[in-house]
Amino acid sequence: MATTTAPKPPTSTPSEMTAKELLRWSWRQLTSMRTALVLLFLLALAAIPGSVIPQSDVDAFAVSRWQERHPKLTPVYEKLQLFSVFDSAWFSAIYLLLVVSLVGCILPRTRVYWRGLRAKPPTAPRNLTRLPDHATYTTDEAPDEVLARAARVLQGRRYRIETRGDAVSAERGYLREAGNLLFHLAVLVVLAGFAIGSLWGYKGGVIVVEGNGFSNNLTQYDDFVPGSLMRASAMEPFSFDVDKFDITWLMSGPRKGMAQKFVADLTYRETPDGEEKKYPLRVNHPLSIGGTDIFLIGHGYAPRITVRDGNGDVAYSGPVIFLPEDQATFTSFGVVKAPDARPKQIGLEGLLYPTFLMVNGNPTSVLGDDRNPRLSMLAYAGNLGMDSGDPQSVYVLDKDRMKQLTKDDGSMFRVDLFQGQTVDLPDGAGSVTFDGMDPWVRVQISRTPGQGVALAGVVLALIGLLGSLFIRPRRVWVRVRRREGDSSGDDGDGTLVEVAGLDRSGGGDVPAELEQIVAALQGRPQEEKS
Known part of the structure; x- marks a missing residue:
């Protein structure tokens, strides 16, 4: 009679992570945008004791008087380094973790942004009328003329365009992500300015x-x-x-x-x-x-x-x-x-x-x-x-x-x-x-030799924040096709033009934008309502 050998039990369960996987997971958590925001918030909270409790590097006498009035709290505060908050180990740890987290956020996002900046606008969806914001009209012009006009109109509205077959794809708002990157980079510049002042000042x-x-x-x-x-x-x-x-x-x-x-x-x-x-x-x-x-x-x-x-x-x-x-x-x-x-x-x-x-x-x-x-x-x-x-x-x-x-x-x-x-x-x-x-x-x-660097970082952060708030990434597609004639052999009923838009930032004046684009394609004044 044949015998079978029972399989050996696995040395680890599938849910367990190896040391390499644990390190990779920890790095991803540290360099996530959520962690960077949490560390930035913790840094602001950590600075509060430095403004409430007397600091030895600002007023040593005030520290000694406080210690005389609070003999029981003094040993606790000394162990927590609350009399020299900004030189403490825990404040420095938050500071350095924030720097590492920001660097880890910025580098991969910069690579993604660079690839996206060089990429062509995406191909038009198969059915533009299924998008939430769209418009259609019929014209007697030839499809090539409509496509050429669409390319000129969209370029004039600061879109980057790409013509593929019977459709023009357009996209703008690339600087929004640049504003986000600039803001996070500016935070690093501010931190670097403070570090320069702390080291050489x-x-x-x-x-x-x-x-x-x-x-x-x-x-x-x-x-x-x-x-x-x-x-x-x-x-x-x-x-x-x-x-x-x-x-x-x-x-x-x-x-x-x-x-x-x-x-x-x-x-x-x-x-x-x-x-x-x-x-x-x-x-x-x-x-x-x-x-x-x-x-x-x-x-x-x-x-x-x-x-x-x-x-x-x-x-x-x-x-x-x-x-x-x-x-x-x-x-x-x-x-x-x-x-x-x-x-x-x-x-x-x-x-x-x-x-x-x-x-x-x-x-x-x-x-x-x-x-x-x-x-x-x-x-x-x-x-x-x-x-x-x-x-x-x-x-x-x-x-x-x-x-x-x-x-x-x-x-x-x-x-x-x-x-x-x-x-x-x-x-x-x-x-x-x-x-x-x-x-x-x-x-x-x-x-404070890093004061100018910190000020430049604040200005850059403001510019980046304004860019990320007010620049809206948007995509527009224009597709043209000849309408089929009837059974009598007519050449057709004109050219069908489909225009659709998509606001990638959520909530925008896309209908008004499409109305202006359609008016420009039809040669009508933009103030005229369709």
């Missing part, structure tokens, strides 16, 4: 007190974020002085108490030995020097403070930058350090109220203008820790080796001073004098 911030100046070198910046390929030698050697800062406060009307005008009068030099020039620096009106832009982005107050130590010597004297905590009233926080004080170093931290007023027993500032400035600070004596060699922020007081000064009865001591007043510190530690007020301005200095 830089951005920094500095606070300059009225009457002081700034030179464009790394040591002068309060915070500085260079691009990965940025070189210090590429920085323009300019400098500027803040001669005066003018601000106008509204004292009546619904916007009472708000600032209206900000102008920082600068004297600048493009080179160390260059000619001095004047410029009124205003919000949204940056000063451009070479490829670098200088923006006015903030302002505040720097009270002039003199600290004398226990020996009566001046340990510190000058303006101290206080940073606003409330943009409406400009209540500001600041730190004073006197490392030269003897026998103990002195540190102060507290608030500045530009227009001081007691409201319900609580100190507050009712106006951002410095009409009644008052300092309220805590005093410390000891070791500021500045001799350890570790860098310290000028806006943070290290109190680990400091002792808070108190009154003789042990109660809290505060340095409360109006302008022009002096207060003695407990335990003979010294004295503090509030000499006056100076305004300061915060400027952002940035060099």
Whole structure:
């Protein structure tokens, strides 16, 4: 008896994909237009935390203050890199995936478009009267004359034509797909512009007190974020002085108490030995020097403070930058350090109220203008820790080796001073004098070499979008044939002309277009109705 051998079971089910097939499928998904749109949307969403959460490369002090107020959220935000969103790994991943997806979309579509651009208009369908938009009429002209006229009429209406036998095929609107490709290519150009600025550009911030100046070198910046390929030698050697800062406060009307005008009068030099020039620096009106832009982005107050130590010597004297905590009233926080004080170093931290007023027993500032400035600070004596060699922020007081000064009865001591007043510190530690007020301005200095590229990309995207919206691809066919005569042997009843059109973009004025074409073929004015 014959025996049969059972077939071996397959090593894999038909639904399973090999590694090569999986890679091909993944590539197709990544380079699909839907994925590109999703990634573009995700990139926009990913940028939101960068505008809501303080960023370390924009305002390091704001980040530190936020972290002090949210100690529980800070570790989470740090792990998620939310304090440096645009440098984070996840933002860069979305950015790079979007670039790859756009390239994968554009290349194959460009090949298809190039083949379609060179292809001839499609052959006329067998039965034109079955198309949704069509028209027919009869004429005594010979078929060849009608075909020749149809070719001229359609060429005059910017159609590309091809005559095949008894029909003329015409097509136009090829630039619609070019508009789509241009739009996607423009997005790549915009991304490339941002990448160029991130790699070869830089951005920094500095606070300059009225009457002081700034030179464009790394040591002068309060915070500085260079691009990965940025070189210090590429920085323009300019400098500027803040001669005066003018601000106008509204004292009546619904916007009472708000600032209206900000102008920082600068004297600048493009080179160390260059000619001095004047410029009124205003919000949204940056000063451009070479490829670098200088923006006015903030302002505040720097009270002039003199600290004398226990020996009566001046340990510190000058303006101290206080940073606003409330943009409406400009209540500001600041730190004073006197490392030269003897026998103990002195540190102060507290608030500045530009227009001081007691409201319900609580100190507050009712106006951002410095009409009644008052300092309220805590005093410390000891070791500021500045001799350890570790860098310290000028806006943070290290109190680990400091002792808070108190009154003789042990109660809290505060340095409360109006302008022009002096207060003695407990335990003979010294004295503090509030000499006056100076305004300061915060400027952002940035060099973005890819700015022109990004702007060109935006313009190209707009052109491509307009082309894809308003250019309609359309096909028109004209077929002619002699009508058959009757049984008596008549040569015929004339030439039957069939005209049909198809709008490939969906919804268009095809009937009106056909009516104009038929009118032109019949030699009638286009305004005349059939």
